[in-house]
Amino acid sequence: MSVTAWIELIFSGLITGGIYALVALGLNLQYGLMRILNIAHGEFLMLGAYLTWMVQTSFGISPFLMIPVSFVVLMGMGLAIHWLCFRRLTATSSNIDIFEARGLMVSFGLMFLIQNLVSAIWGGELRGYDYMAEPVVMGQAQFAGNKLVVFAMALVFSLGLMVLLRKTLLGKGVRALMQSQVGAQLVGINTRTLHPLMFGIGLGLSGLAGCLLSMAYTISPAMGEPYTVTALIVITLGGFGSMGGALAGGLLLGVIEAFGMHFTNPSLKALLSYVVFIGVLLLRPKGLFTK
Amino acid sequence: MNTNANLWRDVLVLFGLTGWALALPSYGNEFVVSMALTCLMYVALSTSWGFFCGSSRYLSLATSAFFGLGAYTTAMNLDTMPWANAIALGSGIAAAVAVVMGLAVLHLRGTYFAVLTFGMAELIRHAISYYEKSVHGTVGRVLTTVPEMSTIYHTVLLLAVITVALSIFLRRTRFGLALLGIGGDEQRAQTLGVNTRWVKVAGFAFTAAVAGGVGAAMAVRWTYIDPHTAFNPFIGFQTVLIALIGGAMTLWGPLIAAIVFSILAETLRLQAPQIYMMTLGLLLILSVLYLPGGLASMRWQTFKDWYLDMRQWYKDTKYILSGDKARDKQRAKERRIVGL
Numbered sequence: 221m222s223v224t225a226w227i228e229l230i231f232s233g234l235i236t237g238g239i240y241a242l243v244a245l246g247l248n249l250q251y252g253l254m255r256i257l258n259i260a261h262g263e264f265l266m267l268g269a270y271l272t273w274m275v276q277t278s279f280g281i282s283p284f285l286m287i288p289v290s291f292v293v294l295m296g297m298g299l300a301i302h303w304l305c306f307r308r309l310t311a312t313s314s315n316i317d318i319f320e321a322r323g324l325m326v327s328f329g330l331m332f333l334i335q336n337l338v339s340a341i342w343g344g345e346l347r348g349y350d351y352m353a354e355p356v357v358m359g360q361a362q363f364a365g366n367k368l369v370v371f372a373m374a375l376v377f378s379l380g381l382m383v384l385l386r387k388t389l390l391g392k393g394v395r396a397l398m399q400s401q402v403g404a405q406l407v408g409i410n411t412r413t414l415h416p417l418m419f420g421i422g423l424g425l426s427g428l429a430g431c432l433l434s435m436a437y438t439i440s441p442a443m444g445e446p447y448t449v450t451a452l453i454v455i456t457l458g459g460f461g462s463m464g465g466a467l468a469g470g471l472l473l474g475v476i477e478a479f480g481m482h483f484t485n486p487s488l489k490a491l492l493s494y495v496v497f498i499g500v501l502l503l504r505p506k507g508l509f510t511k
Numbered sequence: 512m513n514t515n516a517n518l519w520r521d522v523l524v525l526f527g528l529t530g531w532a533l534a535l536p537s538y539g540n541e542f543v544v545s546m547a548l549t550c551l552m553y554v555a556l557s558t559s560w561g562f563f564c565g566s567s568r569y570l571s572l573a574t575s576a577f578f579g580l581g582a583y584t585t586a587m588n589l590d591t592m593p594w595a596n597a598i599a600l601g602s603g604i605a606a607a608v609a610v611v612m613g614l615a616v617l618h619l620r621g622t623y624f625a626v627l628t629f630g631m632a633e634l635i636r637h638a639i640s641y642y643e644k645s646v647h648g649t650v651g652r653v654l655t656t657v658p659e660m661s662t663i664y665h666t667v668l669l670l671a672v673i674t675v676a677l678s679i680f681l682r683r684t685r686f687g688l689a690l691l692g693i694g695g696d697e698q699r700a701q702t703l704g705v706n707t708r709w710v711k712v713a714g715f716a717f718t719a720a721v722a723g724g725v726g727a728a729m730a731v732r733w734t735y736i737d738p739h740t741a742f743n744p745f746i747g748f749q750t751v752l753i754a755l756i757g758g759a760m761t762l763w764g765p766l767i768a769a770i771v772f773s774i775l776a777e778t779l780r781l782q783a784p785q786i787y788m789m790t791l792g793l794l795l796i797l798s799v800l801y802l803p804g805g806l807a808s809m810r811w812q813t814f815k816d817w818y819l820d821m822r823q824w825y826k827d828t829k830y831i832l833s834g835d836k837a838r839d840k841q842r843a844k845e846r847r848i849v850g851l
Contacts, residue, residue, distance in 0.1 A: 257622045308800055320622050321570055325755060325799045328748065332792030340785040449633070452626060491641055494634040501627050502615060 229478055235363065235371045237474020239433070241467045242374035243447050244454035245381060246426035252461025253398040254418055255316060256306065256323045260330035261451055262444025263338075264423050268294055268430025269439045270338060276349050276434075283351055286431050287373075294427030298420035301330070306419065331444070339441035348438035366436040373432050377425070378467040385463060394418060398461055453497040459507020468509060521679045521762060528766075529672050536664060542777075548664055548732070550773035552725055555671040556746075557754040557765035559721035562678045563714035564751075565759030566687070568694040569617070570625040575747030576632035577605040577719040581726025582741040583639060586652045589731070594658055598666065598727045605723025606716040608635075613712040620697075629744075636742035643738065651737035658731060666728045674721050678762060690714050722750075752791060756798045758805020767806055 247261045258264075268290040275281050275289075305326050313319035355362040385391035393414055396404040405411050433439075433447075454473060458465025473496065480492040500508060532551065536544050556574060564571050581601035588597050616627045643650055681687045689710045692700035701707050730736055749772070757768030772791075779787040801817070802809065830836050 257626070305796060305800060312800075312803075317568075317621050321568070321625075322799050322803070324570070324622055324625060326796050328752075329792040329795035329799070332788050332795070336785040336788040336792070340789075449630075452630075456626075487641060487644065491634065491637045494630055494637060497630050498627065498634060501619075501623065501630070505619065505623065 229482055230475060232363070233475035233478030234471055235367050235474070236477065237471035238371040238374040239367070239436075239470075240450050240454050240473055241378055241470025242370070242429045242432065243426075244451040244458075244466045244470055245377060245429065245463075246422040246424070247448070247451040248455045248458075248461065248463065248466045249381075249418060249425065250422040252455060253394060254415065254422075255320050256419065257320065257327065258330075258422070259324065259327045259448060260334060260444075261327075261426055262446070262448035263331050263334040264294055264297075264426040264444075265430035265433070265447055266338060266439065266441065266444045267297075267334065268427030269434035269443070270342065270347075270430075271427070272431040272434045273347055273349060273439055276351070283431060283435050287428055290427040290431040291424040295420040295424035298423030299416050301423070302416040302419040305330075307416075310415070335441055335444060342441070344441055346438045346440045348434070351435045364436065370432045370436050374470075375467075377428070378463060381425075382463045382467075449497075450493070453493055453500075456497060456500050456505075457508055459510050462507065462509070465507055465509045469507070472508075518679070518683065522676075524763070525672065525675055525679065529668070532668050532671075536661060544660070544664060546773055546777045548667055549777065550770055551664075551667045551671045552729055553750065553753055553769040553773060554766050555667070555674045555721055555725050556750040557757070557769055558671075558674050558678050558762075559718045560750050561754040561757075561759040561761070561765045562681065562687075563690065563718045565754060565761075566682075566690040566694050567711060567714060569620070569711065569715075570622075570751075571628045571715065571718065572625055572747055572751065573609075573612070573628035573632045574718070574722050574750045575742050575744050576635045577609065577722035578726035578729075578746050579636065579639070579738070579742035580605045580608060581723035581728075582730035582736055584723070585727040585730040586654055586736050586741075589654060589656055594662065594666075598724050601727025602720040602724035605726070606720040609716045609719030610712055613715040614708075617708070617711045617715065632742070632744065632747065636738050639742070640738035651735055654731055654734050654736070657734060663728060663731060667725065670721065670724050670728065675762075675766065677717075682762065686710065686713070749791075752795055756794060756805060758807035761805060761807040764805045764807030771806075 243265065246264070247258060250256045250258045250261070271290050271293060272283050272286040275286055276283055306323065309319060309322055309326065313322060351366055354365055356365045356368055385394060393404070393409045396407065396409055397411060397414055397418070401411060404414075437443075450473075454470045455466050457469030457473060458467070459469075473493065476496060477489055477492060481489050484492075504510075532547065535547050539547070556578070560571070560574060563569070581598075581604070584601035584604050585597045588600060592600070612628075612631055616624060616631070619627060640650060643652075682691075689700065689705045689707075692703070692705060693707055693711065697707055726741070730741065733740060753768045753772050754765045756772075757766070758764030775790070776787060779790070798805065802813070
């Protein structure tokens with residue numbers, strides 16, 4: 221295999237991996253920081269994608285303008301869902317294990333609810349629109365323009381979130397909340413506003429990811445589940461709650477898949493990612509990059 | 512004394528229900544029988560799920576994998592094997608897979624376990640569809656020799672009765688109590704001399720054996736199976752939903768919920784599948800939030816508590832919205848100033 225073919229393979233793996241990292245952002249915030257394993261994550265992503273598709277096809281508004289809109293809409297929804305479900309769940313669960321199990325069940329319910337609501341409104345067929353679909357030539361390799369844009373955005377948002385969590389007071393508060401809820405309350409962090417806010421931001425990020433994904437891929441009501449699974453794999457690889465780990469894990473998974481598909485067989489892709497997932501959960505349950 | 516009285520009550524109820532289910536095909540039409548078949552399938556699946564996962568609090572999402580393994584065993588072997596052997600083989604294979612899987616993953620608790628079992632179920636599904644594609648060159652299989660409808664019905668009924676009966680008796684043995692102890696506090700159970708590893712693996716294998724047997728029996732209902740229908744994750748989800756809404760810790764909860772859901776499913780699913788699924792989701796959320804013990808834990812006291820909760824909520828909202836809260840705060844502030 222020539223050098224250019226290798227480079228092309230690695231780059232296409234990295235681009236897919238960047239998209240995986242983008243998909244995992246919201247779930248990482250919710251599961252890593254708040255112990256809510258939101259199985260409906262992919263469904264919220266789908267909502268963001270449908271919102272963008274609908275506005276783009278009926279009003280012709282650029283998907284880029286829809287990025288903040290889908291973030292805000294989904295964030296509002298997240299605040300409402302937290303107020304309706306998770307507030308009571310936090311108050312009535314005696315310990316964190318029970319909270320996790322019940323939160324998982326609630327998000328299963330949300331998954332059924334949203335997926336079927338969308339398919340009742342818009343029908344089950346595949347949708348999509350063309351946006352920056354022409355290939356961009358780099359040296360001898362060429363990539364789809366919209367995927368490059370999504371990749372760049374994924375890097376921007378992952379790095380932005382990392383900086384936000386590390387440098388700002390809000391980020392410090394969130395990290396304190398992640399370490400100990402009681403401790404955070406004792407040092408004067410208002411967990412009653414921070415908790416819903418983080419859940420909302422998590423949903424907002426999944427809406428944002430959906431908005432970006434709708435540029436490059438076709439969308440359907442059933443698109444959510446594979447993305448949820450991918451997001452879970454990525455955050456397990458990177459270690460729950462670690463933004464840098466999730467970015468590295470996403471890129472790694474993309475490259476592994478690209479190589480695996482090239483050297484074995486494209487129909488082994490799903491099998492390969494599940495093998496990686498189970499292997500990491502069994503051997504390094506705290507993530508690949510922890511010491 | 513009390514448990515013995517309950518034992519006789521449970522056995523009698525099971526006996527009565529079995530008799531009713533046996534008599535059903537002779538007077539019900541085809542639609543009713545097929546509905547009863549679905550119902551019995553979910554009774555077996557969710558009772559066995561509740562027996563292990565309810566009492567030990569290990570949330571397994573792998574039911575669809577065991578179901579599919581059973582279904583595939585029948586599909587591959589029915590031509591060369593008698594019916595009963597095919598079902599026994601199906602449940603045996605599922606149980607064997609569960610033992611291997613359990614030894615690997617049952618040391619992980621909580622959502623780790625749930626996610627891992629889900630991942631393994633998907634792994635098995637993809638592995639089988641890859642195997643079928645690369646070795647046999649097709650994705651689906653057509654079942655040519657299909658037994659009579661009444662044979663299928665009686666087989667599934669037998670499986671359901673065995674499951675409920677085992678669940679009645681096992682819950683009173685050391686084994687069932689050990690599972691309950693693991694659910695309460697695993698370390699304490701270990702300290703008290705329970706070999707938690709083997710108890711968990713055995714419980715998991717029991718769940719898998721039932722799911723495999725039911726899958727093996729139900730496979731012939733479809734006449735054409737492919738990995739997507741046999742390993743349909745929805746079967747696993749619905750089992751968990753039924754057990755949780757009915758009350759996973761209880762014996763009769765899953766059974767009650769299975770009956771309710773089968774009727775709901777058969778009446779709503781054909782006309783409005785989306786509405787059925789949305790109801791399912793909504794019911795799940797409501798039952799997790801307001802009825803954590805499930806339908807079987809419902810007593811008069813539950814309604815009373817709901818009523819009191821509502822009244823308290825109404826009072827609180829009125830207090831805030833009428834401005835009394837703000838006024839009270841203001842007065843308390845003024846009093847502090849005067850006190851200075």
